[in-house]
Amino acid sequence: MNYQNTYTEGFSFARWWAVASKEFIQLRRDRPAFSLILAIPIIQLFLFGYAINNDPKHLSAVIVSADHSVFTRSFIASMKNTDYFTFTDGNMSVHEAEEAIAKGKTLFVVTIPVDFTRKLLRGEHPSLLVESDATDPVTTGNAIAAVNGMASSVMQKDFSGAVPALVAPGQPPYTIELHRRYNPEGITQYNIIPGVMGVILTLTLVMVTGLAITRERERGTIENLLAMPVSPLEVLSGKIIPYVFIGFIQSIIILLAARFVFHLPFLGSLVLMFFVVLLFIFCTLSVGITLSSSARNQMQAMQLTIFFFMPSMLLSGFMFPFDGMPIWARVIGDMLPLTYFMRLVRGIMLKGNGWVELWPNIWPLIVYNVVILVIGLKFYRKTLD
Numbered sequence: 448m449n450y451q452n453t454y455t456e457g458f459s460f461a462r463w464w465a466v467a468s469k470e471f472i473q474l475r476r477d478r479p480a481f482s483l484i485l486a487i488p489i490i491q492l493f494l495f496g497y498a499i500n501n502d503p504k505h506l507s508a509v510i511v512s513a514d515h516s517v518f519t520r521s522f523i524a525s526m527k528n529t530d531y532f533t534f535t536d537g538n539m540s541v542h543e544a545e546e547a548i549a550k551g552k553t554l555f556v557v558t559i560p561v562d563f564t565r566k567l568l569r570g571e572h573p574s575l576l577v578e579s580d581a582t583d584p585v586t587t588g589n590a591i592a593a594v595n596g597m598a599s600s601v602m603q604k605d606f607s608g609a610v611p612a613l614v615a616p617g618q619p620p621y622t623i624e625l626h627r628r629y630n631p632e633g634i635t636q637y638n639i640i641p642g643v644m645g646v647i648l649t650l651t652l653v654m655v656t657g658l659a660i661t662r663e664r665e666r667g668t669i670e671n672l673l674a675m676p677v678s679p680l681e682v683l684s685g686k687i688i689p690y691v692f693i694g695f696i697q698s699i700i701i702l703l704a705a706r707f708v709f710h711l712p713f714l715g716s717l718v719l720m721f722f723v724v725l726l727f728i729f730c731t732l733s734v735g736i737t738l739s740s741s742a743r744n745q746m747q748a749m750q751l752t753i754f755f756f757m758p759s760m761l762l763s764g765f766m767f768p769f770d771g772m773p774i775w776a777r778v779i780g781d782m783l784p785l786t787y788f789m790r791l792v793r794g795i796m797l798k799g800n801g802w803v804e805l806w807p808n809i810w811p812l813i814v815y816n817v818v819i820l821v822i823g824l825k826f827y828r829k830t831l832d
Contacts, residue, residue, distance in 0.1 A: 490757070499761070502589050503771025505533040508555035511544045516564040522575065523557070525597055531590035548628060550804050551790055554580045554587055554770065567621055574622045581627035582793045583638045586768035594623055629797040636709045641792040642765040644701040645785045649731050649759050652694050656735030657748045659686045660827070665745060679827045683740070683820070687732040694728035695721075705796075714799030723791045726809070730784040730816050737823035759785045787811050 508526070512519060526532045532555060539547070539556075547553040558576040566573035577594055579587045630637045702720070705711040713720075734755060742748035760766060762780035769780060780786045787808040794800035794808075 490754075499767045500771035501585065501767060503586055503768045504530045506531055506555060506587070506590055506770055507553040508532040508534050508557060509539045509544050509547055509553045510534060510557050510559070511541055512538050512557075512559040513561035514559050514563040518564055518567055519559050522559075522597075526557070526594070529590075529593045529597075531593050546804075548578065548580055549794075549798055549800060550807060551580065551794065555590070563621075570620070572620065572622055574624050576624050576626060578626045578628050581630035581633060582797050583764070583768060584627075584630060584633040584635060585638070586770055587627075588633070591625060591627075594625065597623065637711055637797060638793070640701070640705045640709055640711055641796060642763075642789050644698060644705075644792065645727065645763070645788045646760055646765055647697060647701065648694055648728060649785055650756055651697065652690055652728065652731040653735040653738070653755060654749070654752050655693075656687065656690055656732050657738045657742070657752045658745050659736060660739040661742050661745045661748045664743075679824050680820075683736050683823055683827060687729070687736055690732055691725070691728055694732070695725065698724045698728070711796060713796050715795035716801070719802065719805070720792070720795050723788070723795065723805070723809070726812050726816070727784060727788040727791075730788075730812055730819070733816055733819040733823065734784075737819050737826065740823050740826035759783045762786070764789055781811075784812055784815055 510523065523534065527534065534557075535553070541558075544553075544556045544558075548556055556576075556578040558578070560573065560576075563573045563575070577591075579591055581587055627633060698721075706713055735752070738751040738755065739748050742751055758779060762772065762776055763769070763783055763785040764780065765785065769777065769786070772780065790808045791805055794805055798804070
């Protein structure tokens with residue numbers, strides 16, 4: 448029977464409204480999808496409006512000082528007044544400061560030599576050392592520029608007596624030596640490429656596993672899966688394993704391109720790098736399979752994937768400086784596996800970090816993996832009812 452062109456004679460508003468009404472009814476019945484449609488733009492608005500800041504202030508800094516005088520206190524106070532630096536209380540040793548910047552606990556180390564004041568009073572133009580963690584040049588760039596402009600203006604009010612005579616007009620009484628650690632030339636690829644690997648793995652692996660269970664349900668093959676004598680853990684982990692190899696191949700390709708195409712340094716252990724990559728792959732796959740278990744259909748699974756991916760890309764420190772975000776945004780970022788993965792990869796490649804320095808960012812991924820799998824098992828059991 449041929450139904451073609453049955454109702455093609457002109458446009459009928461009644462027929463048009465009937466089709467539109469049906470779609471409105473279906474959308475109203477699909478409350479999770481409708482909620483995501485409204486939630487995603489609202490979340491993006493708040494993220495871009497409040498959390499994104501390309502000029503971060505109050506960056507963490509520590510002091511290694513062997514000279515305590517009015518001049519050194521004036522310099523530290525001037526750094527604080529720029530609003531770019533927040534100093535931790537107390538004076539660190541060289542070893543403690545080195546450990547802090549290697550682990551990412553601080554972004555700046557200010558070292559004041561033991562004979563700074565004596566050389567300053569003699570007009571010998573002593574030097575102050577300011578070291579920065581330049582693995583993310585965007586984060587520290589404006590702060591470094593602020594330090595560069597301080598030499599000619601700071602301490603002038605503290606000079607009296609014979610000190611001005613020892614300093615040539617227009618010449619600062621001391622110099623500031625800036626040392627950009629781990630990325631002396633400020634090359635943005637050193638920061639971007641490790642992040643790109645995490646973003647690619649997050650997007651592709653969460654998406655493909657996010658459709659795993661819902662695809663079975665929509666194709667009608669879920670009954671065969673449920674009839675098999677396998678536990679929920681065996682089902683979820685079995686569906687993850689094939690994609691582990693895919694993610695591992697993706698990571699190898701990106702690492703090879705980073706080394707031989709973009710010429711990124713690789714100072715750490717390759718074995719440790721692969722361990723971190725595998726741990727992150729399992730995290731992203733666990734997220735995807737959990738989203739798939741909780742979604743009713745593939746459309747919801749795709750929406751949930753986007754709902755997870757957008758904060759991961761915006762709040763992990765990939766696109767915008769992590770330290771420039773408000774506290775609430777950093778709390779959300781600390782709940783995302785991509786945040787820890789980028790710290791780990793940058794630490795291995797650019798800093799040559801070992802197990803001790805990386806452990807503070809490794810154990811959260813392990814805990815995250817376990818928690819997400821438990822949640823996924825809970826949702827999967829609900830689908831068996």
